[in-house]
Amino acid sequence: MSFLLQIRTLWRGYSLYLLMMTAVVLLALAEPLSGQWLRFDRMALVDGQWWRLLSASWVHLSWQHALGNMAGIALFAYIAGPSLNSWRGLLLLSWCVAVVGCGLYWFATDLYGYAGLSGALHGLLLVAPFVSPFYSRRIAWLFFVVIVAKVIWEQTSWYNDMALADVIGGRVETRSHLLGTLAGMFFLLQIYWRRLLRLAPAD
Known part of the structure; x- marks a missing residue:
């Protein structure tokens, strides 16, 4: 009975993250069909397959690529805990x-193919320590600086986007990381803006 209670507690606190991992695994098992229908494909998008803007984040180039992003989901779950297991x-x-899917379509016009959750994960990991009750603001801002510094470095000529090609099966699309980080920043901005509005004195 205690085991079932533990499972129930785990589900209540971490169901969103477990569902994210399940989606990644199931779609990886469904390759190559899932990739053919769900990856970011500019020509298919031009033909009206707009779901690819959202579905591209859930399919991956290889099992190594998928496992790397599952590790990112696990880190997100560890940092955020039950605080983001919600609407x-x-x-x-x-x-x-x-933001990642639409941003790549509108602003990375030279990009014809993309798959993976790492872009969105940058935004998720940016926000997580700010909403988690387990971390001080100093730690949250340190995490913020590390992620932003990493993304800035990736946009320079010093970063080799082909360094992991043999591992994950393709080039690292650093612009997705930039877009995900910007999405996380905007989300944080609206959180703090709403808090300021609540603290503002009424007329």
């Missing part, structure tokens, strides 16, 4: 996925 967490996830 707000689902909203944050949807927002980051949408």
Whole structure:
């Protein structure tokens, strides 16, 4: 009975993250069909397959690529805990996925193919320590600086986006990381803006 209680408690606190991992695993098992229908494909998008803007984040180039992003989901779950296992967490996830997909379509016009959750994960990991009760603001801002510094470095000529090609099966699309980080920043901005409005004195 205690085991079932533990499972129930785990589900209540971490169901969103478990569902994210399940989606990644199931779609990886469904390759190559899942990739053919769900990856970011500019020509298919031009033909009207707009779901790819959202679904591209859930398919991956290889099992190594998928496992790397599952590790990112686990880190997100560890940092955020139950605090983002909610409608707000689902909203944050949807927002980051949408910004990455739409941003790549509109601003990375030279990009014809993309797959992976790492872009959205940058936004999720940026927000997580700020909403988690387990971390001080100093730690949250340190995490913020590390992620932003990493993304800035990735946009320079010093970063080799082909360094992991043999491992994950393709080039690292650093612009997705930039878009995910910007999505996370915007989400944080609206959180703090709403807090300021609540603290503002009424007329």
